[in-house]
Amino acid sequence: MGHLLARAGLILTVGCLIGCGGSHAATDGAGGASSAGKPGSSQAASTSTSSAACDDYVRIVTQCIETKMPEDERAKERQNLAIFKKMQASFPMAVGRMASQCEANIRNAIRQDSYGCYGEEAAKRGIQTACSLLTRAELEAIVGASLEEGVPRNMKCSYAFAGQPFREPMKIAVRWHGGRDEVDAARGAQAMVNGRLAKDTGKSDFVPGAKVDGVGDDAFFTLAGIWPMLQARLGDVSIGVEGLEGDQMIAIARLALPRIKAERDDQS
Numbered sequence: 206m207g208h209l210l211a212r213a214g215l216i217l218t219v220g221c222l223i224g225c226g227g228s229h230a231a232t233d234g235a236g237g238a239s240s241a242g243k244p245g246s247s248q249a250a251s252t253s254t255s256s257a258a259c260d261d262y263v264r265i266v267t268q269c270i271e272t273k274m275p276e277d278e279r280a281k282e283r284q285n286l287a288i289f290k291k292m293q294a295s296f297p298m299a300v301g302r303m304a305s306q307c308e309a310n311i312r313n314a315i316r317q318d319s320y321g322c323y324g325e326e327a328a329k330r331g332i333q334t335a336c337s338l339l340t341r342a343e344l345e346a347i348v349g350a351s352l353e354e355g356v357p358r359n360m361k362c363s364y365a366f367a368g369q370p371f372r373e374p375m376k377i378a379v380r381w382h383g384g385r386d387e388v389d390a391a392r393g394a395q396a397m398v399n400g401r402l403a404k405d406t407g408k409s410d411f412v413p414g415a416k417v418d419g420v421g422d423d424a425f426f427t428l429a430g431i432w433p434m435l436q437a438r439l440g441d442v443s444i445g446v447e448g449l450e451g452d453q454m455i456a457i458a459r460l461a462l463p464r465i466k467a468e469r470d471d472q473s
Contacts, residue, residue, distance in 0.1 A: 258307035259293060266314055269322035316381075318357040335379040336362035338461050347456045348375065348449060373432060375448040377457070381468045384443025388423055391436045391445075395427045420455055421462045442467045 263286065270282045293303075315323040315332050327334050336355035344364060345352055351367035352375075361378040380387050417424040417435065424437035434447035435454035442465040446454040 258304045258311070262307050262310045262314065263290060265311065265323065265326055269314075269318075269320060273320040273322045275320075317359050319359050321357060324357075333379075333381070333464075333466055334362070335360060335377050338362075338377065338379060338464055339457065343460065344375075344457065347460075348453050373448050375446070376429075377461070378445040379461075379465060380443045381465060382441055384438040384441045385423075387443045387445075388425075388436050388438045391427055392425065417455060420458050424455075424458060426451065437462060439463065439465070440467060 266282075266286060270279055270286070274282060311326075311330070312332055315327045315330075316334050318324075318334075324336070326332075327337060334357065336357050341352055341354065341364070350369075353365040353367055355362040355364050360380070361376050363374045363376050365374045366372045415426050417426065417437070420435075421437045421439035424435060427434050427436055429445070429447045432447050433449075433451065433454070434445055435451070435458055436445050437443065437458040439462040442462070444458050444461050444465065446457050449457070
């Protein structure tokens with residue numbers, strides 16, 4: 206499985222490089238010849254900030270590739286990162302407008318961590334992740350059992366039950382934006398499954414999808430594979446909890462939803 210983070214950052218920043226480059230050229234043209242080659246103090250500060258943010262992104266992803274990523278995935282991800290750096294160098298006039306995009310790349314990399322690379326970076330930067338939303342003590346109080354430390358996996362956090370190696374871990378998935386679409390998609394998928402099973406078995410309520418009151422703006426039970434799952438949203442943020450009893454999943458969602466810091470699409 207490839208390193209989604211580096212690829213996502215590459216795609217997002219290439220788009221910014223192309224779009225920002227065109228915008229910058231138009232601005233220079235409108236500003237007249239006197240501004241050409243003479244960036245003001247605010248532009249210089251923006252360039253400096255952007256360069257630092259992009260360099261920081263390259264640094265943390267490089268460290269992840271070289272220290273935590275499986276050996277058979279490293280060559281491809283090194284190539285992705287090399288393309289990212291080459292694209293930066295190809296659009297020097299756009300560098301001053303890339304700071305926010307590179308910062309978004311860092312957030313994506315940290316939240317989509319699948320190798321345990323970025324726990325310290327998340328804490329240092331104050332970036333909320335699925336593994337930092339609730340403390341282990343809070344979760345243990347709800348489930349009534351000891352848990353291992355949370356393990357990140359692409360926008361999710363998985364908690365194994367201590368001393369129970371054959372028990373399915375509980376999982377928490379978080380969306381900082383697009384939660385409404387996420388929950389609607391889950392409900393739609395459930396309807397498709399029920400429709401198919403109704404056709405094959407004559408039963409239409411295989412996945413009941415019972416609505417849950419008092420949890421955010423919208424919440425219902427569904428299945429994740431063969432495991433029960435609660436999908437819930439508050440505004441445009443959402444959480445999915447799976448692998449527990451229904452009342453336990455409800456308690457986690459009620460505690461976690463108000464803590465999720467909503468972001469716009471262009472901040473992720």
